[in-house]
Every structure is written in C-alpha cells, then in structure tokens.
Amino acid sequence: MPPPNPPPHSGGGLKRRGILAAAFGALLPSAARAALATPFALSPLPDWPLLRPLGGFEIDRAMLGFGGLSGLHIAPDLTVTTISDLGRFAEFALTLGPELRPTGLALRRSGPLRDPAGRPLPRGHYRDAESLARLPDGAWLVGFERWPRIARYQALDGPARYIAPPPGLAQAPANAGLETLAVLEDGRWLAMAEDLPLPEAPGATTAWLGRPGAWMRLGWRTGDRMHPVDATPLPGGDVLVLERAFSWIGGFWGRVVRLDRARIAAAQPGMVLEGTEILRIEPPLPMDNYEGIAAVRHAGRMLVGMVSDDNQSRFQRSLMLFFELAE
Secondary structure, eight states: OOOOOOOSOOOOOOOHHHHHHHHHSOOOOOOOOSSSEEEEOOOOOTTOTTEEEEEEEEEOHHHHTOOOEEEEEEOTTOEEEEEETTTEEEEEEEEEOGGGOEEEEEEEEEEEOBOTTSOBOOSGGGGOEEEEEEOTTSOEEEEETTTTEEEEESSTTSOEEEEOOOTTGGGSOTTSSEEEEEEOTTSOEEEEEEEEEETTEEEEEEEEEEETTEEEEEEEEOSTTOEEEEEEEOTTSOEEEEEEEEETTTEEEEEEEEEOHHHHHTOOTTOEEOOEEEEEEOTTSOOSOEEEEEEEEETTEEEEEEEEOOTTOTTOOEEEEEEEEOO
C-alpha cells in the first residue's frame, strides 16, 4: 500500500533525548578500543535472579560508520541484526564462550534501508527506524517513528513494501510513536506507541494486537515515568517488554517486564496490559539509552540481548548487553 503522508519537513538534528543527554549527561569513560566491539564483564545482580548478566560489548561507532542502534534481533545461529534510526542496518556474528559468556562480535555486513523503489531512504524523518521484528517466512518488519509506518523487507538490503499501520498511530507525537513491534508466537503482532495516551485508561499508552486490517486497540501500563521502547517474544507465548526513562538529573534508566501469555490470550479491546518486572536497568549495569531487546534459545538456554541508542552523541555509547533468562 502507499505510505502515509510524510511529515511536513524531514530535517535532521538530534532527537529530544539526544539533546538532553548531550547537554546534561555525564561523560562516560571508554576503554581504548582496538576492535569494532570491545567486550566487558557485567556485575552480578542478586536482586534480579531471573536475568543472569553474561557480559557485553561497546561498539565503536566510528568503525561501524554510524550509531543510533535501536531494534535488535538474535537468530538461533547467533546472527545479531540491528537497525539504526539513521536508516541503516548492521548484521553481526556473535561468539559465545563457556556459560554463554559473549567473547566476540564481528561485523558481517551493513547498509542503508531502502524505499519501495530500492533507493536508500532520504535524510531526516524518513530514516527514523526504531523497531525490528522477523516474520516466520524470514521477512523483516521495520517500524518507523517520526513518519509513522511499517515496512516489510524480504531482505534488509532490498526494497521495502509498506504495510498499513495500526489505526490511530498517526496521532502519536512526532518523537513518541512506533518504538515497539514484535511478532508473537501465535502469529499476531504487538505494537506500542512510546507515548500516546489511551483516552479510556489514564496513565496507559496505546498498544495494538493483531495484524494489518485486524488490529485490536489496547493499553500498556508502564513503570513510573517510563515508556515502552521494544518487545521480544519468548518460546511458549510470553513477551519481554523493554521500558526506558530519562530525567534531567538522573539520566537514563529503565526496566524489563515479562508479559504472561495468558494475559495476551485474554486481551479484549480497550484492556490495559501490564507485565511483571524482572530487571531494573540501573547501576551496576552500564547506563545508557537502551532501545532494543531480543531473545533466542541457544544450546537449550534462553539468551536475551539489549542494545543502546547513542543518539550520535559523544556523551553516550553504543552498548550491547547479554543475559541468561532463567526458565
């Protein structure tokens, strides 16, 4: 289908979060980097036993050629795919050591996301890719925020095909639209606006469950001052949802919640969903603007990854963290 009407302008510039972080964020130290991705250890989190920290990487934005990493996907063969809100994608090969400890992250390929004619997306709001999901046939879904739309890619380096977005998504604020898109185990899609209040449920943001042409409008109840920024399905039907918050004084923080499959199965129009908190993203975890989450079963264990959007700011980093989810 044709894309929705574009925004009145498509100028660049940092996102609201990037401006605030650049002005008030603490300059984070960075180890000398001799490779694209430098591994580091994570401290134990005894207060959050369901997610065991495994380790992480700091990705060298200069070597990669871009930052702004948002959506994340991990395949069973440990291929890690990310998209950037600069309209690009990157595919990595993840190497794990004993006890699932991440030891290497090697770039396989990267390139621009394209429009239906196969041309690289033009600069500005057209490129604001924020969410990434994979269909059972191997095709990709990419959700765009500032010009709200969903694109289907048979391959991420190929042409896009635009898909009808959930009804009402266009009413979301320009920088608070489609941040979350996941393909669930039952085949339905779960989409969430970062900040689009649901009129019948004060305090909840608008979410949708279903498929193009058959969407059910719901609500999502977040943590205090938080907003949903990504979600990933789990085997068995549960879903992990990543939430993020920012303050002028405290910087970034967030949490991961687990949405039970029974609540998804029982969803009715207008119902407000909420999950169970299983992780607070706060020190001693390295803090940044985490916007992508993905999960995959590997060697009989559940691997969960998160990626941060550095907003192309020297005050932030592109980080990728890995955990084991207790089952």
